[in-house]
Amino acid sequence: MSAFFVHKEAVTQWIRHLARSNTVYFPQRAGQSGFRFKPVKETTEIQFDRYQPTLAPPGKKLAPAEEPLFRYRKQGDAAPELVPILDQSPRILAGVRPCDLKGIHLMDRANREGHGDPHYLTRRTHTILIAHDCLQPCDDSCFCDAVGSLGWRDNADLFLTSLEDHILIEVRTGPGETLIQGMNFPVCTDVAAVKSRAEAQRAQPFGRQFHADLARIPAIIASQWQAPVWEKQVERCFSCGSCNLVCPTCYCFDVHDDFDLTDPNAGQRTRTWDGCMLPQFAEVAGGHNFRPNPAARQRHRVKRKFEYLTERFAEGSFCTGCGRCGRQCTTDIDIFNIVNDLIDHAEANS
Amino acid sequence: MKPKVAFFDFASCEGCQLAVLNCEDILLDILGLVDIVEFREAMSETAPRFDVAFIEGSINREQDAERLRDIRARSTYLVAMGACACIGNVQARSNFIAPAENFQRVYGVEDRNMVQTDPEFWPLWAHTRVRAVKEIVPVDFELRGCPLVPEEFVHLVKALVTGATPRFSTQAVCVECKMNENECVYDQGETCMGQITRGGCKAICITNGYRCDGCRGILPHANLAAHHGLLQSKGLSEPQITNRYRLFCSAESLGRVGRTGHDK
Ligand code: SF4
Ligand code: SF4
Ligand code: SF4
Ligand code: SF4
Ligand code: SF4
Numbered sequence: 001m002s003a004f005f006v007h008k009e010a011v012t013q014w015i016r017h018l019a020r021s022n023t024v025y026f027p028q029r030a031g032q033s034g035f036r037f038k039p040v041k042e043t044t045e046i047q048f049d050r051y052q053p054t055l056a057p058p059g060k061k062l063a064p065a066e067e068p069l070f071r072y073r074k075q076g077d078a079a080p081e082l083v084p085i086l087d088q089s090p091r092i093l094a095g096v097r098p099c100d101l102k103g104i105h106l107m108d109r110a111n112r113e114g115h116g117d118p119h120y121l122t123r124r125t126h127t128i129l130i131a132h133d134c135l136q137p138c139d140d141s142c143f144c145d146a147v148g149s150l151g152w153r154d155n156a157d158l159f160l161t162s163l164e165d166h167i168l169i170e171v172r173t174g175p176g177e178t179l180i181q182g183m184n185f186p187v188c189t190d191v192a193a194v195k196s197r198a199e200a201q202r203a204q205p206f207g208r209q210f211h212a213d214l215a216r217i218p219a220i221i222a223s224q225w226q227a228p229v230w231e232k233q234v235e236r237c238f239s240c241g242s243c244n245l246v247c248p249t250c251y252c253f254d255v256h257d258d259f260d261l262t263d264p265n266a267g268q269r270t271r272t273w274d275g276c277m278l279p280q281f282a283e284v285a286g287g288h289n290f291r292p293n294p295a296a297r298q299r300h301r302v303k304r305k306f307e308y309l310t311e312r313f314a315e316g317s318f319c320t321g322c323g324r325c326g327r328q329c330t331t332d333i334d335i336f337n338i339v340n341d342l343i344d345h346a347e348a349n350s
Numbered sequence: 351m352k353p354k355v356a357f358f359d360f361a362s363c364e365g366c367q368l369a370v371l372n373c374e375d376i377l378l379d380i381l382g383l384v385d386i387v388e389f390r391e392a393m394s395e396t397a398p399r400f401d402v403a404f405i406e407g408s409i410n411r412e413q414d415a416e417r418l419r420d421i422r423a424r425s426t427y428l429v430a431m432g433a434c435a436c437i438g439n440v441q442a443r444s445n446f447i448a449p450a451e452n453f454q455r456v457y458g459v460e461d462r463n464m465v466q467t468d469p470e471f472w473p474l475w476a477h478t479r480v481r482a483v484k485e486i487v488p489v490d491f492e493l494r495g496c497p498l499v500p501e502e503f504v505h506l507v508k509a510l511v512t513g514a515t516p517r518f519s520t521q522a523v524c525v526e527c528k529m530n531e532n533e534c535v536y537d538q539g540e541t542c543m544g545q546i547t548r549g550g551c552k553a554i555c556i557t558n559g560y561r562c563d564g565c566r567g568i569l570p571h572a573n574l575a576a577h578h579g580l581l582q583s584k585g586l587s588e589p590q591i592t593n594r595y596r597l598f599c600s601a602e603s604l605g606r607v608g609r610t611g612h613d614k
Contacts, residue, residue, distance in 0.1 A: 032537065034533035055532070236576040238524075238546065239571060240521075240525070245525065261379035264508075264511075273525075273528075279521075330542075331580055
């Protein structure tokens, strides 16, 4: 497909132009060091390369924290009448990084499994992704290269690479194409040359690396059920769930019904984010808890990201290496260190 | 017949009753579900039974404890409303100071001595321990926070009217803080009680630019050792840490944190 090599200023104008007739989310400053994906306004700063991963990943725009699922009404003994609530509003997520692009891909896979989740998939169908490459690790917390997310491109509609004061725009899909129609951007005649110049600027090694090959990690973790690492790594844990809630590939939720004050026979079902680090997550009727202590919960979380889901979906890793969980844990528990400790423990005991 | 609901206030600022009245837009709908009878004075012997009694305030005097027991005996459900009733709130900090010292602070040395020597003042000694409602009578439901969260009040009323089990958060404030996509105050050089505090308030204080001071009380599973260590590592002194734990959580944290700490 086509590619364009465009001055950064023109790209900024283009994003603002798109935002006049679409909802365009772009990472914007929030608080002192954080960023949030927020709708672009006329005055929004469009800054592609000074990047810190957003507090919540962009994929959460497809699965909001509190989401109405359907309205219900009961009449006598008849089956309740259900009206699903589906959000068909079109949106563009721009400035998405490779790790988060991979995260959305993994969310797509999980939400398409079985019957599929109509709420997520409806939003997803109406979403266009404009992604942007990273030539430097965003900070000391990320490890996208170690889990193979850095090179992820598959689900981008448009993929952008910054090179000095220009940006290479690669069109990857039909919907992506429609966004640049009529812009008269200069065509890039030698994509390979631009890319290899960009590649020469990419940091080597790129961010933190594991002590073992990614392909070996699921088996290593499977062998470490009893490792002392689990207990040691949660001594400081608050079971606050922050690491789940900021993760681009955590999709667990809880549901509850709420009836209308004016008519107790009618109401709404809502789902809210949940997470396996929270103490009540594995509690079942009767009060039994399958994972009553933080070490068991942490083990479950790590195995989900690096073993269970990785194997179920045949993806290299269900952790995208975005670094959010370690960055936002107030007590500095970092999944990267847990995995490395497990590798070290396995090596030392083999 | 609509359930009879009553409100009683003890040692409080009545801010929770105000928070209930602030549910203006739906108050009329609630009145469609329940009959509200408000009692401020002592009840007569023939006072009726209540389906739900909401108790606001901490219990500071023996006569208050008696009144509370009486209300309990007449009520099907008893709800502790707000931090004062649930955990003692700021006034329970006085429990950490010797009564004589408290008297002196408030009334001066002379009156403190009077309190000790004049039998007329002796009943005041019963006024020396601030208690949460559950320390005196069984509590069926708690509406935590200072003030209570209006949505939780409405949720509880709806559940009680229909016989459903109400849902209250037993997760850290961090959960709702993350749902609001707040930047953690620890990343701004602040410290926070959110990791060990019961959620349900939608992390309102952080969302509005402050930190969590823990008004909803400490979580049963709170990792206090880790939290204490974290506050230390952020440069807080022991007295500062004690102050943070005791601001709201005094009664509840008794025996769990800072038993030996001194209130300054
Ligand atoms: S690892 Fe950190 S973020 Fe996760 S639950 Fe424990 S304290 Fe919270
Ligand atoms: S586990 Fe942590 S580093 Fe991995 S994708 Fe989730 S938040 Fe990012
Ligand atoms: S909990 Fe707070 S608002 Fe409610 S009565 Fe007590 S002091 Fe007032
Ligand atoms: S600001 Fe407080 S409540 Fe919010 S995530 Fe940080 S520690 Fe938790
Ligand atoms: S954030 Fe903390 S202090 Fe504020 S209302 Fe919630 S529990 Fe209370």
